Amino acid sequence: MSQVTRMGRRALIAVAFAGVACAAYADAPAAGGEGQWAKSHPRRAEVNSRLANQDHRINKEVREGEMTRQQAAKLHRQDHAIRKEERAMASTNNGHITKTEQRALNQQENQVSREIGR
Numbered sequence: 001m002s003q004v005t006r007m008g009r010r011a012l013i014a015v016a017f018a019g020v021a022c023a024a025y026a027d028a029p030a031a032g033g034e035g036q037w038a039k040s041h042p043r044r045a046e047v048n049s050r051l052a053n054q055d056h057r058i059n060k061e062v063r064e065g066e067m068t069r070q071q072a073a074k075l076h077r078q079d080h081a082i083r084k085e086e087r088a089m090a091s092t093n094n095g096h097i098t099k100t101e102q103r104a105l106n107q108q109e110n111q112v113s114r115e116i117g118r
Helices: 003-027 042-063 069-091 099-117
Strands: none
Touching: 042 069, 042 099, 069 099
16 A cells, blocks of 8 residues: 555545544533423423422512411422422433323422412
8 A cells, every 4th residue: 555545545534533533522411411402392381480480489479478488488498499390300301301291290289389379
């Protein structure tokens, strides 16, 4: 093999490795363990939107004197546990949750929601 052919082959291999590395970097999750798309995945967004809404409802009930701080703390802990579970589920599914997981989380949120309105 001539010197030029070896150099061309090495350059081709180097370019191929660089392309693979760039593709892997582009697909890699962002800092924090999730890709940017995953944070706004429709099922995750729906679950997290409900959790945020419930948080506001709890705080409103406390402000209006319809709920004690202890009751609110209990409900916030339950919501926090749901959010933690949602994140754990998403971490095992490339940043999204399945429909079955969403359904399970929604059922848990429904239980907390019913306690807020009492």
